[in-house]
Amino acid sequence: MNPASSHSTNLQLLFFAVIMVALWHSEMLFNEIPLKEKWKHAVLNLQFLLTATFIQLPLSLAVIKVSALAEINSWGIYNHLPNIPSFWIKFLIGFLMLDFCEYAYHFVMHKISFLWKMHLIHHTDKFVNVSTTVREHPGETFIRVSFMIVVVFVTGIPIEILLIRQFIQSFSNVVSHTSMSLPKKLEKWLGYILITPSLHKVHHHDKMPYTDSNYGDILCIWDRLFGTYRELELSKINFGVDTVKDEHVATFSKLVAYPFSKFSKKTPVNMVDQTTKVIVDLPKVLIVDL
Numbered sequence: 328m329n330p331a332s333s334h335s336t337n338l339q340l341l342f343f344a345v346i347m348v349a350l351w352h353s354e355m356l357f358n359e360i361p362l363k364e365k366w367k368h369a370v371l372n373l374q375f376l377l378t379a380t381f382i383q384l385p386l387s388l389a390v391i392k393v394s395a396l397a398e399i400n401s402w403g404i405y406n407h408l409p410n411i412p413s414f415w416i417k418f419l420i421g422f423l424m425l426d427f428c429e430y431a432y433h434f435v436m437h438k439i440s441f442l443w444k445m446h447l448i449h450h451t452d453k454f455v456n457v458s459t460t461v462r463e464h465p466g467e468t469f470i471r472v473s474f475m476i477v478v479v480f481v482t483g484i485p486i487e488i489l490l491i492r493q494f495i496q497s498f499s500n501v502v503s504h505t506s507m508s509l510p511k512k513l514e515k516w517l518g519y520i521l522i523t524p525s526l527h528k529v530h531h532h533d534k535m536p537y538t539d540s541n542y543g544d545i546l547c548i549w550d551r552l553f554g555t556y557r558e559l560e561l562s563k564i565n566f567g568v569d570t571v572k573d574e575h576v577a578t579f580s581k582l583v584a585y586p587f588s589k590f591s592k593k594t595p596v597n598m599v600d601q602t603t604k605v606i607v608d609l610p611k612v613l614i615v616d617l
């Protein structure tokens with residue numbers, strides 16, 4: 328990794344840590360759960376930071392290396408675009424490409440049974456706050472960063488765009504998990520193009536079809552475009568996954584073991600879909616019959 332990339336990566340880690348700590352403390356002003364519970368919750372989630380660091384750091388070096396090679400060798404779609412003189416238009420194109428790939432990644436993680444069993448670890452948090460941001464199964468960390476290597480190889484996005492977007496993504500992810508709410512009007516306006524805390528909380532609702540909605544990472548335009556955008560009042564949101572029992576995911580070791588356990592075999596993604604369909608369609612049927 329060249330010194331500039333290394334410096335930027337360190338800056339991002341520092342930025343991520345500062346934002347997380349600042350928001351975690353700010354949440355206490357408005358809160359919700361007793362401090363002892365909040366600490367217990369954070370300690371469980373922060374253990375995933377350790378596994379993520381070991382997996383993500385070496386693979387991130389590979390992402391940067393592939394990006395540099397793509398630029399030198401003119402690999403990928405981005406390097407074969409018509410000559411656009413404006414950096415900002417090129418930045419926007421690269422940003423949109425990456426954001427769409429992240430949307431597609433998240434969609435697939437929900438739709439393929441084995442991948443969902445890993446990804447649902449993030450969803451099993453019964454209390455969503457900034458520490459939920461890092462609650463990711465190590466298997467998913469590996470899949471996510473490996474997927475990014477493929478994305479960079481196929482798109483050929485240059486390092487500077489990757490790093491700037493990563494910066495924005497880190498900020499967006501932490502903010503979208505905070506237990507605090509933005510003013511309603513601001514949420515509404517931002518929600519036309521961005522994934523806001525309210526929209527991401529809908530994604531954390533324990534029942535379908537809400538769990539399978541608002542997949543966007545930074546932008547919500549893909550959800551609006553592909554019909555996966557949903558809104559739900561905060562008071563109606565219940566965090567978690569309705570097909571997972573609390574006692575099966577109560578500790579760090581249980582969470583890591585869950586995708587491979589006998590319990591996860593009972594919650595294939597298709598079953599969740601079918602169950603939900605019945606639940607969602609039932610009131611309509613009743614209304615028609617009446």
Ligand SMILES: [Zn+2]
Binds near residue numbers: 433437446450530
């Ligand atoms: Zn998800």
Ligand SMILES: [Zn+2]
Binds near residue numbers: 449504527531
């Ligand atoms: Zn989340």
